Amino acid sequence: MASRIDRKRVVDTALRLLNDVGLDGLTLRRIAKELNVQAPALYWHFRNKQELLDEMATEMFRRMSERFMAGEGDGAPDLLGATWQDALHVTCSALRRELLGHRDGGKVFSGTRMTDQSYAAPLDAILHRFTDAGFTLPDAVHAWWTAYNYTIGVVIEEQSVYPEPGAPEQRRPESRDPAYDLDDRERRIGATYPLAARAGRVFFGDLDDGFDKGLRIIVAGVAATLAPGAGG
Incomplete structure (x- = not known):
């Protein structure tokens, strides 16, 4: 499952979603849905939202x-x-x-x-x-x-x-x-x-x-x- 996505694709998707939903609405679950994967797949790349924000x-x-x-x-x-x-x-x-x-x-x-x-x-x-x-x-x-x-x-x-x-x-x-x-x-x-x-x-x-x-x-x-x- 994790092989379907990489860190760059997750971050690019997160930055795009940020413009739609704002910081409060940006969740790993929402990003996973946008990428058409299960939320646990993102944890291969980011342990939590703060790690994702650091990369963004x-x-x-x-x-x-x-x-x-x-x-x-x-x-x-x-x-x-x-x-x-x-x-x-x-x-x-x-x-x-x-x-x-x-x-x-x-x-x-x-x-x-x-x-x-x-x-x-x-x-x-x-x-x-x-x-x-x-x-x-x-x-x-x-x-x-x-x-x-x-x-x-x-x-x-x-x-x-x-x-x-x-x-x-x-x-x-x-x-x-x-x-x-x-x-x-x-x-x-x-x-x-x-x-x-x-x-x-x-x-x-x-x-x-x-x-x-x-x-x-x-x-x-x-x-x-x-x-x-x-x-x-």
């Missing part, structure tokens, strides 16, 4: 990083950019885009672990942008880790507002969760808490602009505190 997160990162690593090497375009600022902006923007392409992608990715070493090459390339610019390795790691965690947190919040998977430019106004009706929010709390009411339009209005502004704040903070010659 790894595949998400693998798909994103393969595009970057294709630009490494002699004569290839440098997709990470020439500077550490470029590296942070490009990688975080690409990670956000990849995760938004999967329903609950941020939640799936958060708290999981990589199941192979496919992350090592792109991470090494990113960190080299920092160390080549004079950062110590610990400071380079702190800079990347801060921006990385910011990106995942933002995606989780974004996918609460727009649960449907897809790139930012594919969002449909009608797919916005009614709980994030900004006019209604302002009517409910505006008289008593006017600043909090208006803040909602910044939090949940233009999500692309909000992400970019936050990332620029992080880049400026890294430059001011960790970059060579910064005051610390």
Whole structure:
């Protein structure tokens, strides 16, 4: 029975089903039904749902990083950019885009672990942008880790507002969760808490602009505190 499927087919099916049913609805039993096998067949490959989520997160990162690593090497375009600022902006923007392409992608990715070493090459390339610019390795790691965690947190919040998977430019106004009706929010709390009411339009209005502004704040903070010659 186990020979009818392999890990890659299970993960590809799980990622496809994720877009239909979301994280809460994704079960090994449901995946097995989609693959037309009995649920125990999946346990040859994954002992539990968490192991499957780890592999799904790894595949998400693998798909994103393969595009970057294709630009490494002699004569290839440098997709990470020439500077550490470029590296942070490009990688975080690409990670956000990849995760938004999967329903609950941020939640799936958060708290999981990589199941192979496919992350090592792109991470090494990113960190080299920092160390080549004079950062110590610990400071380079702190800079990347801060921006990385910011990106995942933002995606989780974004996918609460727009649960449907897809790139930012594919969002449909009608797919916005009614709980994030900004006019209604302002009517409910505006008289008593006017600043909090208006803040909602910044939090949940233009999500692309909000992400970019936050990332620029992080880049400026890294430059001011960790970059060579910064005051610390």
